[in-house]
Amino acid sequence: MSATTGPAPKRATKDIAEEIPSDLNIPDNYVQHTLTSQKPLPPFAWKNFREELNWLSVVILTVTPVIGLIGAMFTPLRWQTFLFSVFYYFVTGLGITAGYHRLWAHRSYNASLPLQYLLAMAGSGAVEGSIKWWCRGHRAHHRYTDTDLDPYNAHKGFFYSHIGWMLVKPRRRPGVADVSDLSKNPVVRWQHRHYLTLILVCGFLIPTVIPWLLWGDARGGYVYAGVLRLCFVHHSTFCVNSLAHWLGDSPFDDKHTPRDHVITAFATIGEGYHNFHHQFPMDYRNAIKWYQYDPTKWFIWVCQSVGLASHLKVFPENEVRKGQLTMELKKLKETQERLAWPSDSNDLPVISWESFQEQSSKRPLILISGFIHDVSNFIDEHPGGPHLLVKFIGKDATTAFFGGVYDHSNAAHNLLAMKRVGVLHGGMRQGIDDKVVPPSQRLKIARYNELSSPYGSSTAYSDGEGILG
Ligand SMILES: [Zn+2]
Numbered sequence: 001m002s003a004t005t006g007p008a009p010k011r012a013t014k015d016i017a018e019e020i021p022s023d024l025n026i027p028d029n030y031v032q033h034t035l036t037s038q039k040p041l042p043p044f045a046w047k048n049f050r051e052e053l054n055w056l057s058v059v060i061l062t063v064t065p066v067i068g069l070i071g072a073m074f075t076p077l078r079w080q081t082f083l084f085s086v087f088y089y090f091v092t093g094l095g096i097t098a099g100y101h102r103l104w105a106h107r108s109y110n111a112s113l114p115l116q117y118l119l120a121m122a123g124s125g126a127v128e129g130s131i132k133w134w135c136r137g138h139r140a141h142h143r144y145t146d147t148d149l150d151p152y153n154a155h156k157g158f159f160y161s162h163i164g165w166m167l168v169k170p171r172r173r174p175g176v177a178d179v180s181d182l183s184k185n186p187v188v189r190w191q192h193r194h195y196l197t198l199i200l201v202c203g204f205l206i207p208t209v210i211p212w213l214l215w216g217d218a219r220g221g222y223v224y225a226g227v228l229r230l231c232f233v234h235h236s237t238f239c240v241n242s243l244a245h246w247l248g249d250s251p252f253d254d255k256h257t258p259r260d261h262v263i264t265a266f267a268t269i270g271e272g273y274h275n276f277h278h279q280f281p282m283d284y285r286n287a288i289k290w291y292q293y294d295p296t297k298w299f300i301w302v303c304q305s306v307g308l309a310s311h312l313k314v315f316p317e318n319e320v321r322k323g324q325l326t327m328e329l330k331k332l333k334e335t336q337e338r339l340a341w342p343s344d345s346n347d348l349p350v351i352s353w354e355s356f357q358e359q360s361s362k363r364p365l366i367l368i369s370g371f372i373h374d375v376s377n378f379i380d381e382h383p384g385g386p387h388l389l390v391k392f393i394g395k396d397a398t399t400a401f402f403g404g405v406y407d408h409s410n411a412a413h414n415l416l417a418m419k420r421v422g423v424l425h426g427g428m429r430q431g432i433d434d435k436v437v438p439p440s441q442r443l444k445i446a447r448y449n450e451l452s453s454p455y456g457s458s459t460a461y462s463d464g465e466g467i468l469g
């Protein structure tokens, strides 16, 4: 077999295939098509667990903590080793958050070659699969969030999205996500090729050798900075798929499960503002406020300051604020809908002056701004005394109410509107003014389809102010 007909051309063909985006020729109805045409593996059960468990992951994720705990019981922890373990936790954790996640999965900044090698090695020390494999899954997670094509679908429960998805063979292949850019990246290829060696060197050898050389604690280094640190990094980063899709609130969008919470941020080296992240995945930040905990962002920023990183991507502030406003309005609309509101003029009976007079002799009716109000259950509670109300029964008290006798408060006007029982025929003035619309309804939140024009700013009150909800 000559060199030209040997494995080399085969490899070249594979390389070319990898350079074509894998999602280039998928059908427009890809998600629906795949979910209906591809049969998932049978549900995981006791009877099939031997074939269906992903034994390599099971061993790594169970044996590591067991070795760590047993090792810790028989190995004294020296303070230098403790500090180094914490430091190495951040190094390998940043390999995942700043490297795997924000650099390679999301391309949120450019990293120089030395920084890329550093991040690839640090990430290898976190033992979470190669960059290429990890990013393939993570891009599918973003594209198909909360569906069966999302490899760690949060709708399948906390345990599944945290670790369960790795313990069993995937019931479905993750949805298609292109990683052709990573296939071309020399650092990603290098790491993929030497992944096993890199795990051993960066995951175990380095954290053992450094404490051994510097303060003579090889065993402590292996147990604490190697094995136990690895368990912490594992569960810390796994929290991004579980805790970050479960705990907290959705200040930018509530369509899917991602949430923002400071506890998650502390647990994940700053990946806890996950609601923001799923909305603006290309942004190099997870936390947008200076006081929020996002060491990954700070690390990337420092790398930029010393010339190791560039082109840090930031989503336009205006669009970020729109997302926030939408969610704030949504909450306000819920509050608005929980309150009782006065009847609209269209829903009230139109009453003639004669009928108003006649009915006023039977119950206390007062005319204000064209509306007839029944004040029977309020006469004794009127702060100015009942006589001022009695005086206006069957009469128009508009001027008296709006400053003629007393310039009533907003609260009084709101309460008055609740007592509407009818509209006086011909009593409404042309147009609408503040006397007709109670203060609590001058600014209100309405969905676009509740407005006369979806692009206008008017509400049901043609002259009122409105907000699109
Ligand atoms: Zn997520």
Ligand SMILES: [Zn+2]
Pocket (backbone or CB within 6 Å): 101, 105, 106, 138, 142, 277, 281
């Ligand atoms: Zn992400």
